[in-house]
Amino acid sequence: MGFRSIELPGVGAKYEIETENNDKIAVVFLRNGKIQLYILTKECEEPVVVDLSPSEARRIGNVLTGAIFESMEESVEIAFSALADLRILVHTYRVTEKIVGKNIEELDIRRKTGATIIAVSRKGKNFINPPPHFIFEKDDIIVVIGEQEQIKAFEKEILGV
Amino acid sequence: MEQFALAVIICAFLAIFMKKISFSPIPAYxxxxxxxxxxxxxxxxxxxxxKLLGEIGLIFLLFYIGLELNYENLKKEAYKITAGGFLDLFVNFILGFLSAFLLGFDLKESFVIASAFYISSSAIVIHSLIENRKLIFPEAETIIWLMVFEDIVLIFLLFFISAESGGIFSLFLKTAVFVFLVxxxxxxxxxxxxxxxSREDETSLLFIFxxxxxxxxxxxSINVPEALAAISLGASMSGLNTKRIEEFSRPFKDVFIVLFFFFFGVSVEIGYISVESIAVVLLAIIGKFISGVAIGKISHNSFYSGIEIGAxxxxxxxxxxxxxSIFGSKEVSALIAFLVLSTAIIGTITAKYSRKIIKIIKKF
Structure with a gap:
């Protein structure tokens, strides 16, 4: 598998991947913010091309890396190799009966588990960094961040699963 | 003042219309x-x-080109195109020079025409590559680096043409000192x-301007060509936070360069167009195909890659x-205006249908 990236003056950054079957894929980040995705299979002379907006491109990226946030319970692990292999887990959950109607402060999440709720999605609206008095409602999706152990503790002690 | 107001609004609508039919707006202005x-x-x-607004447009265009000439980047990639770049220069410059000279222009005029004849439009060429979705092909990279090579040659052309009129030695010294100082x-x-x-208030924009x-x-004011000054200032700043500087200079470039093109059109007396100038246009098209095929042979070992590069x-x-606009007399400007308009339109079409052209050639 070949991979190469190049900065093209006046155009933008181009990333090229050649698969084991000798098909070629190129991603070009244009100056105007648009992204062109090219696929050139080896039997074809003409590539298939789509123009993507940044958010569409991110979505495709998420699908390909397996980090699909649209399903209700998913997690991604982020590893910072430059920071002594710091690993952080980001996990999404649907709230359980046990915490509906309670707020973050009375659940005492951080002290009990070490994990932190960084976002809540409620009926299509997002609350980033919810304050301590934020009360959970039925069907809320929460995003929790922490180390593996902290996330496990959060599941057990707070959600009760 | 009224004509300025009218000019900008006409150009704005032209730009919107040309984008709609995905054609470069430059010939339209x-x-x-x-x-x-x-x-x-x-x-x-x-x-x-x-005149002043057009001049500002020209300065910002060249400054912007300078910003792209990042030495580190060039060192890594651009050397690959050196042979091809010189071929492009020799074939097209010589063709342009000879045809201008045979048409009865003097040496200096022929030099100016040859330079204009040689240098392709980075704006149109790159716009076409993106618009026609050719960036996956290796030829696209060759073409892009070729444009960079031409930008570098432009610096020398500007220098030689201004030197010719100002006495080469004193100008060389003065310009060298100036560029070194910058x-x-x-x-x-x-x-x-x-x-x-990197400040978030208006000062950064004001500063760049x-x-x-x-x-x-x-x-x-000290008789160093301003075009050269602008391009070398850009090149000297290309190692800094280029994205940010581009972001600040682009609005000035985008607005004023449009007026530059429009008022260039206003000032030209196109009455001098003749059969001979049509021949020059044909040569200009053929010239790029010849250099394209040569470059295709060298860089991709393929005749058809060359046709793609030429088209x-x-x-x-x-x-x-x-x-x-800087060096042209009446007659020279008229010829170059005609050359640019014809090749810009024909070139957009050949770039769009290059694959078809290749298919047709393959049949024979």
């Missing part, structure tokens, strides 16, 4: 300038305001410049106009 100016209805004329001052104050341009204007007009680089544009 010039054509409307021609229609409304001296060679057409004579509703517009050049005045101090239009580079060293930018280097010495790079931290300060970086600080200013005034720096570019000051350096260029100061150069002009993609036919369009002449902004740089040819820059050369005509």
């Amino acid at each position: 010039i054509i409307f300038g021609l229609i409304l100016g001296k060679s057409g209805l004579n509703l517009f004329g050049e005045d101090e305001i239009s 580079f060293s001052l930018v280097k010495v104050f790079s931290k300060h410049i970086d600080n200013i341009i 005034s720096l570019v204007i000051f350096v260029s007009f100061f150069a002009k 993609s680089t036919v369009a002449r544009g902004e740089f040819s106009i820059v050369l005509a």
Whole structure:
């Protein structure tokens, strides 16, 4: 598998991947913010091309890396190799009966588990960094961040699963 | 003042329309300038305001080109195109020079015409590559680096043409000292410049604008070509936070360069177009195909890659106009205007249908 990236003056950054079957894929980040995705299979002379907006491109990226946030319970692990292999887990959950109607402060999440709720999605609206008095409602999706152990503790002690 | 207001609104609508049919707007500005100016209805004329605004456009265009000439980047990639770049220069410059000379232009005029004849339009060529979705092909990279090579050659062409009129030795010294000063001052104050341009208020925008204007007009006042001053200021700043500087200079470039093209059209007297100039246009198209095929053979070992390169680089544009407006006499400007308009339109078409052209050639 070949991979190469190049900065093209006046155009933008181009990333090229050649698969084991000798098909070629190129991603070009244009100056105007648009992204062109090219696929050139080896039997074809003409590539298939789509123009993507940044958010569409991110979505495709998420699908390909397996980090699909649209399903209700998913997690991604982020590893910072430059920071002594710091690993952080980001996990999404649907709230359980046990915490509906309670707020973050009375659940005492951080002290009990070490994990932190960084976002809540409620009926299509997002609350980033919810304050301590934020009360959970039925069907809320929460995003929790922490180390593996902290996330496990959060599941057990707070959600009760 | 009224004509300025009218000019901007006409150009704005032209730009919107041309984007809609995904064609480069550059020829449209010039054509409307021609229609409304001296060679057409004579509703517009050049005045101090239009000259100044056009000049600002030209300065920012060249500054912007300079920003792209990042030495580190060039060192890594651009050397691959050196042989091809020189081929492109020799074939097209010589063809342009000979045809101009045979048409009865003197040596200096022929040199200007040859330069304009040689240099393709980076704006149109790159726009076509993106628009026609060719960036996955290796030829696209060759073409892009070829455009960079031409930008570098432009610096030398600007230098030689201005030197011819000002006495080569004194100009060489003065310009060399000036460029050296610009580079060293930018280097010495790079931290300060970086600080200013990373600020979030209006000062960064104001700073870039005034720096570019000051350096260029100061150069002009001491008889150093302002075009050279602008391009070398850009090149000297290309190692800094280029994205940010581009972001700040693009609005000035985008607005003022449009007026530059429009008022160039206004000032040209196109009455001199003749059978001979049509022959020059044909040669200009053939020339790029010849150099394209040669480059295709060298860089991709393929004749058809060469046709692709040739078809993609036919369009002449902004740089040819820059050369005509700085150095061109009436006749020279008229010829270059005709050359640019024809090749810009034909070049956009050949770039779009290059694959079809290749298919047709393959049949024979």
